[in-house]
Amino acid sequence: KQEVTQIPAALSVPEGENLVLNCSFTDSAIYNLQWFRQDPGKGLTSLLLIQSSQREQTSGRLNASLDKSSGRSTLYIAASQPGDSATYLCAPAINKFYFGSGTKLNVKP
Amino acid sequence: EAEVAQSPRYKITEKSQAVAFWCDPISGHATLYWYRQILGQGPELLVQFQDESVVDDSQLPKDRFSAERLKGVDSTLKIQPAELGDSAMYLCASTSGLPGDNSPLHFGNGTRLTVT
Numbered sequence: 001k002q003e004v005t006q007i008p009a010a011l012s013v014p015e016g017e018n019l020v021l022n023c024s025f026t027d028s029a030i031y032n033l034q035w036f037r038q039d040p041g042k043g044l045t046s047l048l049l050i051q052s053s054q055r056e057q058t059s060g061r062l063n064a065s066l067d068k069s070s071g072r073s074t075l076y077i078a079a080s081q082p083g084d085s086a087t088y089l090c091a092p093a094i095n096k097f098y099f100g101s102g103t104k105l106n107v108k109p
Numbered sequence: 110e111a112e113v114a115q116s117p118r119y120k121i122t123e124k125s126q127a128v129a130f131w132c133d134p135i136s137g138h139a140t141l142y143w144y145r146q147i148l149g150q151g152p153e154l155l156v157q158f159q160d161e162s163v164v165d166d167s168q169l170p171k172d173r174f175s176a177e178r179l180k181g182v183d184s185t186l187k188i189q190p191a192e193l194g195d196s197a198m199y200l201c202a203s204t205s206g207l208p209g210d211n212s213p214l215h216f217g218n219g220t221r222l223t224v225t
Contacts, residue, residue, distance in 0.1 A: 004151070031211060032211050034214060036216075043113075043200055043218040043219045044202075046213045046215060091214070093209075094208065097142075099152050099153075100151050101149065102151060
């Protein structure tokens with residue numbers, strides 16, 4: 001069974017900082033990995049999908065990298081803003097999507 | 110942008126009662142998932158449909174949970190009887206293909222269930 005770990009579990013930073021969220025997974029035979037954002041009481045919003053053949057994927061201030069062989073992905077957020085405050089989850093996909101518990105991010109004004 | 114529709118948004122029910130959730134995936138999405146999310150944890154898969162067929166229901170507590178997608182479009186998840194431990198967010202998601210197709214997973218806003 002795929003085990004997914006996200007570190008740190010929570011993070012509080014001042015506005016404007018660049019930050020890195022980490023995701024590790026135990027089974028490297030993945031098709032892709034998706035990063036999501038979840039606001040309190042809401043569903044998950046897809047941010048980026050990075051295919052197993054890719055090393056990086058970018059969308060605006062977000063950049064996701066994937067090192068499939070070592071079972072790691074990182075989400076880099078540049079110039080963080082209070083509106084980025086949410087929980088961020090990663091989901092590597094094999095036969096199905098496996099989710100970590102997320103990193104709860106608080107960006108202080 | 111097309112969305113996954115879920116209803117109701119909130120449901121409060123007493124234990125031993127029956128409860129049902131509805132999901133309408135993005136048009137054309139053949140694959141539909143039901144997840145359960147406990148506060149502070151990631152979503153856990155309950156059931157996966159490919160069109161109207163169940164692909165994976167290995168984590169569905171079949172003594173009390175049932176799911177159907179009769180025409181391969183919208184879907185219903187039912188709990189009977191509800192137990193206190195069923196209190197959670199129930200999320201529906203859909204994709205146009207399977208995980209190996211690299212099609213993104215899209216979620217609805219979920220149904221927050223409270224069992225009293």
